Amino acid sequence: MNNEQSQLFPIKTEINELDHLTIAGCDTNELVKEFGTPLYIYDKFTLTQMCKIFTNEFKSRYPNTEIVYASKAFSNLSIFKIIEQEGLGLDVVSGGELALAESINFPNNKIYFHGNNKTKRELKQALIYKVGKIVVDNFYELNLLNNLAKDLNIIQDITLRLSPGIDPHTHTHTTTGTLDSKFGFSLETGDAAKAFKYAKEMSNLQLTGIHFHLGSPIFELDPYALAIDKVLEFISNLGIDSQNLLEFSPGGGFAIGYIEKELPPPISGYADVITKALKEGCKKYGFDQPKLVIEPGRSIIGRSGIALYKTGAVKEIPNVRKYVSVDGGMGDNIRPALYDSKYHAVVANRMSETPKDLITIAGKFCESGDILIKDINMPIINADDTIAIPASGAYNSAMSSNYNMNPRPPILLVDEGKAKLIRRGETYEDLIQYDIL
Numbered sequence: 001m002n003n004e005q006s007q008l009f010p011i012k013t014e015i016n017e018l019d020h021l022t023i024a025g026c027d028t029n030e031l032v033k034e035f036g037t038p039l040y041i042y043d044k045f046t047l048t049q050m051c052k053i054f055t056n057e058f059k060s061r062y063p064n065t066e067i068v069y070a071s072k073a074f075s076n077l078s079i080f081k082i083i084e085q086e087g088l089g090l091d092v093v094s095g096g097e098l099a100l101a102e103s104i105n106f107p108n109n110k111i112y113f114h115g116n117n118k119t120k121r122e123l124k125q126a127l128i129y130k131v132g133k134i135v136v137d138n139f140y141e142l143n144l145l146n147n148l149a150k151d152l153n154i155i156q157d158i159t160l161r162l163s164p165g166i167d168p169h170t171h172t173h174t175t176t177g178t179l180d181s182k183f184g185f186s187l188e189t190g191d192a193a194k195a196f197k198y199a200k201e202m203s204n205l206q207l208t209g210i211h212f213h214l215g216s217p218i219f220e221l222d223p224y225a226l227a228i229d230k231v232l233e234f235i236s237n238l239g240i241d242s243q244n245l246l247e248f249s250p251g252g253g254f255a256i257g258y259i260e261k262e263l264p265p266p267i268s269g270y271a272d273v274i275t276k277a278l279k280e281g282c283k284k285y286g287f288d289q290p291k292l293v294i295e296p297g298r299s300i301i302g303r304s305g306i307a308l309y310k311t312g313a314v315k316e317i318p319n320v321r322k323y324v325s326v327d328g329g330m331g332d333n334i335r336p337a338l339y340d341s342k343y344h345a346v347v348a349n350r351m352s353e354t355p356k357d358l359i360t361i362a363g364k365f366c367e368s369g370d371i372l373i374k375d376i377n378m379p380i381i382n383a384d385d386t387i388a389i390p391a392s393g394a395y396n397s398a399m400s401s402n403y404n405m406n407p408r409p410p411i412l413l414v415d416e417g418k419a420k421l422i423r424r425g426e427t428y429e430d431l432i433q434y435d436i437l
């Protein structure tokens with residue numbers, strides 16, 4: 001594995017004497033024998049390292065920073081526990097994610113509740129758990145939340161989600177901060193200005209700052225700097241004082257490497273640009289430096305996860321394409337079908353064989369679009385080989401489905417040569433139990 005490739009895999013990835021892929025000292029082929037395929041493996045060391053890297057890179061430049069894990073990337077009890085132990089906060093976007101956090105008594109004051117259409121029930125749940133901040137997305141929510149808080153006799157801290165009108169140049173499905181977006185109060189339309197006015201008039205809401213999220217994954221640094229300056233200029237023109245700007249969040253969206261040809265800037269690069277833009281902007285527009293809230297999801301959890309599959313059918317269409325099918329696919333990773341996302345793959349049981357066969361790795365789901373990787377050079381694949389796809393830790397399991405009544409795969413956490421089941425695989429009984437005859 002060359003240096004670029006190794007950046008796609010968990011940090012403690014090695015090849016052992018059997019020519020097998022190992023993660024944190026665990027032979028992936030042994031794990032496959034024990035747990036079957038498809039199988040997802042998360043490396044604890046990579047996860048904790050990413051938490052530490054984010055914390056250090058931001059806090060060394062801007063001490064008053066809080067790193068908040070965007071749990072939509074992968075929500076799991078054991079992962080939430082690690083996130084808590086690493087001192088990170090939690091961004092939740094649903095009552096379900098909040099319930100998971102509540103079940104391990106995740107510190108309420110470190111929870112940020114996001115979403116463009118939080119339901120009455122969800123908002124009540126958040127108020128009762130006394131989450132630190134609710135990030136208000138729209139006028140409907142502003143009124144609803146104020147009334148619910150009034151009923152419960154609570155004064156709730158909120159921040160406003162703004163839509164700054166900056167394009168981060170990523171997939172349209174994952175672009176959020178432009179004018180034509182369902183998220184946030186637009187600067188351009190006048191909504192953001194109105195939102196500040198109304199928020200300050202709400203009896204049971206305390207406006208503590210602002211938030212925006214440009215999209216994800218963002219490989220460029222400039223959009224963050226542009227958006228930070230634009231938003232600070234905007235709120236200074238509105239006459240907002242530092243009292244209502246105790247917190248400032250430019251969201252998440254930091255990219256990870258999926259393929260060796262597209263590696264992201266290091267976290268230090270994002271930290272440099274963001275902290276510099278915030279410091280300079282505050283000086284330029286006369287604000288005290290607020291707390292900086294950073295919300296990485298993918299970049300915290302993505303690299304620690306790999307997906308393992310077994311190969312089965314091979315179909316060769318002369319002069320067209322060779323399809324190699326695996327026993328998972330869009331049910332556990334819909335990203336290629338949804339966003340045309342690119343991935344890398346290796347044969348986990350024959351790691352040092354030279355890639356010389358151009359193939360397309362297809363899934364097993366009844367859908368032509370169920371292709372995991374189009375056109376990748378691999379060693380000649382035999383039936384029952386184990387394929388490993390790195391950078392599978394974010395938004396794979398999180399967006400998984402039971403399409404075609406396929407059970408979701410088990411998930412392991414590996415650390416120092418040991419593997420622990422952190423989510424059991426689903427059974428057919430699990431899938432059938434919700435139906436009523």
Ligand code: LLP
Pocket residue numbers: 070072073091114174176213215216217251252253254295296297298299335339394395399
């Ligand atoms: N903060 C907010 C308000 C967000 O909406 C998101 C992601 C994040 C933080 C975290 O973004 P991250 O650091 O993970 O890039 N399913 C898509 C990604 C959707 C992201 C939604 N919001 C994918 O698989 O690429």
